[in-house]
Amino acid sequence: MALKHVGRIASTRKKVGVAFRTLPGDAESCLVVSTESLSADEHDALMRCIESNAGQSAEELADAMDRATLPDGRNMLKAFHKFGKLSKQPTKNIEMTPDNKQVINLAELNQMIADQKGVTIAELAGGTATTPEDTKPAEDVYINDSATTESALTDEDIAKGYRSQANALYKEAAELRRKAEELVPTKKRQKSEQAE
16 A cells, blocks of 8 residues: 655665655755654554545645644644654655655655646745744744754744644635636625626
């Protein structure tokens, strides 16, 4: 069975779960969880998350991780961030391994996905939030590499992440509604136009 979101670091062959395939403002980087850094119960919880319907249908694994819990009840994504389990890696250094036979470089996979969607890699990665209180995208809250702070998330960081996610979802929903109205106007709207 082929699985999305699983891969390895090309140079070491260490297995990873790919939480974000790209990062806003840094389309050539991704965010991964090294399975080697996890305890047995954390590893099993991550694998259940990846293999679940939610994990396999999620565009980014982090979306499913944010809805999953560890055996002790902690939110998986937030706990992995807090304890330094998420690390930033260049996409060219990650090989996706959906099964035992296929291997594809993540940078190449991202390019193929961007081509299919008719967008650039930068557009696939997304931009930054546009409102003043949401100056950084949600993914930035979880980045943990040597250049970033190792401190735990504050309530303010989490709130900013939620606001940024909400803003992005609101804009996407509005765009989808607009497209739907162009295709088939709602009945209520049609009746009001007929009344005129």
